[in-house]
Amino acid sequence: MLAFLKMTMSTNDYSNYLKEKFPPKENFVKRMEKLLGEVEAKKFFEISYTQTPNSIRCNTLKILPDELKKRLEFYGWEIKQPYNEFPEVMIITNKIFPGELGNSKEHLLGYFYVQEISSMLPMLALQPKNGEIILDLCASPGSKTTQAAAMMENKGTIIANEVNMGRISILNSNLERCGVMNTIVTRKDGVALCNLLLKKSQIRFDKILVDAPCSGEGTLRKSPKTFQMWNENMIKKIASTQKKLAESAIRLLKVNGEMIYSTCTLAPEENEFIINHLKEKFDIKIEKIILPLKSRHGICKWEGENLSKEVENCLRLYPQDNNTDGFFIAKIKKISEKEKDEKYTKNIQNILLNTL
Amino acid sequence: MKIQILDKTKKKKLISGLEEFGINKIQELLIRTGKERIRAYSGNLSKEEIMDLWRILPIEGIGLYIAKEIIDKDGKKEIRLSIDGLHLLKDQIKNNIITLNEKQEKEWFKSNKIDFERQSKLKGFVAVKSSDEKDFIGFGKISQDQKNLFGYLPKERRRKTMVL
Numbered sequence: 151m152l153a154f155l156k157m158t159m160s161t162n163d164y165s166n167y168l169k170e171k172f173p174p175k176e177n178f179v180k181r182m183e184k185l186l187g188e189v190e191a192k193k194f195f196e197i198s199y200t201q202t203p204n205s206i207r208c209n210t211l212k213i214l215p216d217e218l219k220k221r222l223e224f225y226g227w228e229i230k231q232p233y234n235e236f237p238e239v240m241i242i243t244n245k246i247f248p249g250e251l252g253n254s255k256e257h258l259l260g261y262f263y264v265q266e267i268s269s270m271l272p273m274l275a276l277q278p279k280n281g282e283i284i285l286d287l288c289a290s291p292g293s294k295t296t297q298a299a300a301m302m303e304n305k306g307t308i309i310a311n312e313v314n315m316g317r318i319s320i321l322n323s324n325l326e327r328c329g330v331m332n333t334i335v336t337r338k339d340g341v342a343l344c345n346l347l348l349k350k351s352q353i354r355f356d357k358i359l360v361d362a363p364c365s366g367e368g369t370l371r372k373s374p375k376t377f378q379m380w381n382e383n384m385i386k387k388i389a390s391t392q393k394k395l396a397e398s399a400i401r402l403l404k405v406n407g408e409m410i411y412s413t414c415t416l417a418p419e420e421n422e423f424i425i426n427h428l429k430e431k432f433d434i435k436i437e438k439i440i441l442p443l444k445s446r447h448g449i450c451k452w453e454g455e456n457l458s459k460e461v462e463n464c465l466r467l468y469p470q471d472n473n474t475d476g477f478f479i480a481k482i483k484k485i486s487e488k489e490k491d492e493k494y495t496k497n498i499q500n501i502l503l504n505t506l
Numbered sequence: 507m508k509i510q511i512l513d514k515t516k517k518k519k520l521i522s523g524l525e526e527f528g529i530n531k532i533q534e535l536l537i538r539t540g541k542e543r544i545r546a547y548s549g550n551l552s553k554e555e556i557m558d559l560w561r562i563l564p565i566e567g568i569g570l571y572i573a574k575e576i577i578d579k580d581g582k583k584e585i586r587l588s589i590d591g592l593h594l595l596k597d598q599i600k601n602n603i604i605t606l607n608e609k610q611e612k613e614w615f616k617s618n619k620i621d622f623e624r625q626s627k628l629k630g631f632v633a634v635k636s637s638d639e640k641d642f643i644g645f646g647k648i649s650q651d652q653k654n655l656f657g658y659l660p661k662e663r664r665r666k667t668m669v670l
Contacts (some may be wrong), residue, residue, distance in 0.1 A: 294534070322567045326571055337566045351558060
């Protein structure tokens with residue numbers, strides 16, 4: 151239905167239709183105003199009712215970016231490569247019909263992957279390399295796994311995990327289409343997988359991606375239904391899952407190994423609060439992320455709680471800054487295997503409080 | 507998923523089944539999953555590490571599905587390459603190649619049977635090339651009377667009809 155409207159309505163009419171059909175909840179507006187200020191929050195909601203540009207990633211396992219660009223231009227598509235250092239990232243600037251990208255021969259043969267630019271950033275920040283062992287804990291549909299395999303030139307190993315069988319089929323299908331050969335796909339709850347590997351295997355990872363399931367505040371442009379589904383209880387519930395996932399994953403990281411924690415949401419409870427918790431519990435460093443687009447730093451104060459100053463090194467991407475989806479990325483470096491026992495820490499805190 | 511890593515002899519035997527296309531080498535580790543699917547793994551885990559992992563975790567995929575071992579009507583073992591197996595080995599493929607014209611290519615991507623105007627000189631399995639000869643677009647089989655071509659394009663690789 152939305153695809154039909156997108157095609158038949160003018161950009162303005164489509165945007166107005168969405169605004170009427172999917173108005174934001176009052177609490178959501180208030181939270182975004184608290185986070186961004188009134189002016190920026192207004193810009194955020196304004197762009198959330200428009201479409202993201204069509205972006206693709208050239209699959210360098212099968213074709214070079216210049217060759218792909220030439221082929222796609224032959225269809226009359228206008229192709230822009232916005233970042234010199236990442237020629238595989240491409241934007242189609244002219245209007246195309248729904249399904250036109252997916253039905254092109256180059257897509258069917260796996261020469262490119264339709265992927266929103268913000269979703270390409272976690273792997274660009276993680277920089278997986280030829281020969282490394284990588285864990286992609288929540289891998290389906292495979293956009294980031296296929297990107298990692300291309301960056302690794304099909305060398306090294308990626309363990310791509312997904313818990314849902316239906317989503318595994320999609321993941322497998324995308325890995326095959328893109329010619330990925332260095333990946334092992336596993337089906338397990340993320341936390342259970344980490345615990346199993348920790349107890350029963352010697353495998354430890356050079357790099358890990360935890361692209362955690364989230365409330366999706368950053369993907370409103372793609373799925374306006376999120377406006378209806380949004381509620382604060384959902385955020386709290388998901389945050390608890392995210393915390394467990396991130397904690398379990400960090401234990402599988404080699405010392406000096408790096409982990410990216412990312413979500414497509416903007417709620418601090420699902421982002422900075424998780425990173426702050428990891429910082430308190432593990433011997434880690436939150437590293438700065440340098441990417442070639444406008445971003446904002448992580449927030450250190452929210453709803454009266456102060457977080458570690460290092461959390462500022464996290465990266466926030468708002469849709470209005472680069473005409474993308476919204477995203478959050480944190481890069482963590484494991485310094486040592488040291489881990490604080492929460493119960494022990496709480497007991498010490500209680501003793502200290504009582505003595506004071 | 508049941509997995510079996512092919513030893514040297516089994517790997518050699520499998521590759522010999524592809525010799526008619528000009529294929530004589532596959533560098534990657536070959537793994538049989540289920541009864542008939544052959545997958546190529548290019549990663550750096552050892553055979554032992556893979557098997558250890560398989561014992562503790564449910565593995566749903568490993569490497570790239572490149573071929574299927576099938577038994578024909580006469581009980582003869584045959585190897586059918588997948589479209590991605592074809593892409594992996596494209597530089598070695600020199601024989602049994604058929605190039606489609608533009609009209610046939612359109613039908614191919616809809617997974618329809620291709621009718622030839624003239625009887626084909628080729629028989630059995632063929633590697634199929636696009637009309638501009640730039641790409642291998644799949645693996646097919648020419649009918650016994652050499653008048654048609656049937657494709658093995660998986661559903662996800664066929665052109666979809668848009669329903670709005």
